[in-house]
Amino acid sequence: MKLYTAAGPPNPRRVEMFLAEKGIHDIERVLVDLNAGEHKKADFLARNPRTKVPLLELDDGRFLAESRAICSYLETVCPSPNLMGRDGEERAFIEMIDRQIEFDLFSSIVNCVRHTHPGLAALEQPQFADFGTAQGQKMREAARWFDSHLAAHPYAAGERFTIADITAFCAIEFARLVRFKPGQEGMANLQAWRDRIAGRASASA
Amino acid sequence: MKLYTAAGPPNPRRVEMFLAEKGIHDIERVLVDLNAGEHKKADFLARNPRTKVPLLELDDGRFLAESRAICSYLETVCPSPNLMGRDGEERAFIEMIDRQIEFDLFSSIVNCVRHTHPGLAALEQPQFADFGTAQGQKMREAARWFDSHLAAHPYAAGERFTIADITAFCAIEFARLVRFKPGQEGMANLQAWRDRIAGRASASA
Numbered sequence: 001m002k003l004y005t006a007a008g009p010p011n012p013r014r015v016e017m018f019l020a021e022k023g024i025h026d027i028e029r030v031l032v033d034l035n036a037g038e039h040k041k042a043d044f045l046a047r048n049p050r051t052k053v054p055l056l057e058l059d060d061g062r063f064l065a066e067s068r069a070i071c072s073y074l075e076t077v078c079p080s081p082n083l084m085g086r087d088g089e090e091r092a093f094i095e096m097i098d099r100q101i102e103f104d105l106f107s108s109i110v111n112c113v114r115h116t117h118p119g120l121a122a123l124e125q126p127q128f129a130d131f132g133t134a135q136g137q138k139m140r141e142a143a144r145w146f147d148s149h150l151a152a153h154p155y156a157a158g159e160r161f162t163i164a165d166i167t168a169f170c171a172i173e174f175a176r177l178v179r180f181k182p183g184q185e186g187m188a189n190l191q192a193w194r195d196r197i198a199g200r201a202s203a204s205a
Numbered sequence: 206m207k208l209y210t211a212a213g214p215p216n217p218r219r220v221e222m223f224l225a226e227k228g229i230h231d232i233e234r235v236l237v238d239l240n241a242g243e244h245k246k247a248d249f250l251a252r253n254p255r256t257k258v259p260l261l262e263l264d265d266g267r268f269l270a271e272s273r274a275i276c277s278y279l280e281t282v283c284p285s286p287n288l289m290g291r292d293g294e295e296r297a298f299i300e301m302i303d304r305q306i307e308f309d310l311f312s313s314i315v316n317c318v319r320h321t322h323p324g325l326a327a328l329e330q331p332q333f334a335d336f337g338t339a340q341g342q343k344m345r346e347a348a349r350w351f352d353s354h355l356a357a358h359p360y361a362a363g364e365r366f367t368i369a370d371i372t373a374f375c376a377i378e379f380a381r382l383v384r385f386k387p388g389q390e391g392m393a394n395l396q397a398w399r400d401r402i403a404g405r406a407s408a409s410a
Contacts, residue, residue: 049350050305069301088281096274100255126284131336145254 003029003046004029004055009034010110010170011067013205015054017166018071022078022203034123068098071163083163094157098164101156104142106171111135113177136178140185143172147187154193169197206234209252209260214239215315215375216272220259222371223276225410227283239328248351268287271301276368286367301363303369309347312377316340318382342381345390348377351394359398366405374402 003019005012019027032038032053039051048055048065056064056073063100064070067176075084085091114124115132146168156164172194183191197203207222210217224232237243244256253260261269261278269275278408280289290296315334319329320337351373354361361369377387377399388396402408 013338050309064301065296066301066304069297069304072300073294073297076297089278092274092278092281095277096271097268099271099274104255126339128339130331131333134331134333195235 001059002030002057004030004032004044004057006032006034006039007055007083009053010106010174012054013170013173014046014067014166015056015070016205017170018067018074018163020082021083021161021166021200022074022204024074024078030091031062047194068163068180083161083166085127085162093121094162094164097157100169101164101168101171105139105146108135108139108142109171109175109180113174117177119177134191136180139175139178139180143180143182143187143190144183146170147182147190150189150193161197165197166202169203187201206266207235207262209235209237209262211237211239211244211247211258213257215261217256217378218375218378219272219371220275220279221262221410222375222407223279223288223368225407226286226288226366226371226405227279227285229279230384242391264326267392273307273368288365288366288371289382299367303367305373306351306369306373306376310351311372313340313344313347313381314376314380317344318379322382324382338387341385344380344383344385348385348387348390348392348395352387352395355398357392366402370398370402371407372401374408 003015005015015188016200019025032044034053038044039048039053043050047057047063050065052065052066052088054070056070058064058073064073075082085094086172112132114120115127115135117128121127131148146156155161156168170179172190180190184196206221210220231249233399237249239258243249244258250256252262252268255270257270259270259275260277262385263278264267269278276288280287290299315338319325320332320340321334326332351361358364360366361373377385377395386396387393387399
């Protein structure tokens with residue numbers, strides 16, 4: 001397998017963290033330079049017309065895009081430790097919280113960064129600052145919900161670490177670009193969870 | 206099982222169409238009046254603090270939110286006909302195209318409608334018209350991509366009908382609110398696929 005990826009954005013990080021949790025270390029990496037627009041050039045477009053990283057090239061030559069779909073594939077070829085559910089029912093409940101985190105927290109953070117951060121002006125055209133600022137409010141609402149959720153559960157999906165913690169962690173870390181720090185905004189559960197996840201070896205993958 | 210749902214929005218429709226394809230007809234429905242704000246009142250919040258429909262109440266009293274997670278659960282309790290992949294590898298590839306449709310096509314359509322349609326002004330506060338208009342352009346870009354994809358494949362995921370067709374169909378139908386009709390914009394493959402899917406019994410579920 002070969003992984004087309006980039007350093008910095010939260011989606012490539014999700015897959016790197018998933019790989020590290022699985023203990024998969026033998027995948028070749030191809031770094032795609034987003035600032036140089038490599039993801040929109042013919043070479044990469046032939047691999048993924050949707051212009052996105054991460055992208056996994058399988059040994060049979062097929063390409064698999066979308067972070068979570070790549071994780072689903074990796075979960076199949078390397079089932080242990082389980083990160084996405086041991087049966088269909090648990091898989092559905094983990095998918096629920098993972099999507100709630102992705103749509104409410106992750107996407108509002110990404111939208112806030114993309115539409116308000118000067119460093120993203122070249123990638124996100126056009127930027128809508130008002131929309132980005134409103135997304136920053138949604139980010140805080142979602143973070144407060146997740147903070148209260150973590151008051152009752154040690155991990156996003158309940159009692160054990162799963163893909164949903166990876167999604168949330170990569171989102172919260174990316175939010176540092178817009179100076180969001182949960183502990184400074186009274187979200188003690190979220191800060192404690194963040195610090196706990198940051199202590200895992202996979203967090204520096 | 207009991208399904209909390211609403212008439213009109215595309216996410217409840219995804220689950221209704223999935224249920225119809227599965228031939229599951231014995232689920233009790235509870236209609237939630239979004240215009241009256243029922244989804245933000247105490248009764249519903251106790252069931253789903255994220256205020257979203259559809260929401261599935263299981264026979265053991267647990268609540269499962271998020272359209273696609275509900276579909277994953279239904280696929281487990283009613284495996285035939287298969288709509289999400291027969292093994293882990295096929296599941297990953299169907300998840301890929303389903304997410305590409307959801308993030309590029311479905312979400313740009315929903316954002317365009319929410320931020321530009323007067324009828325959605327009460328639900329989407331505040332509306333950002335410029336952002337909504339730009340999302341309308343992204344919707345057309347994504348629709349053109351999907352149109353070219355359908356030139357080579359009869360269905361979204363390839364040779365057979367899957368959940369990804371449901372996601373795309375509910376998106377395209379919702380786009381009628383902003384007067385988007387693929388055939389009128391030169392997207393003949395997309396229009397032909399849409400008309401074919403519209404002919405399925407599940408399309409009027």
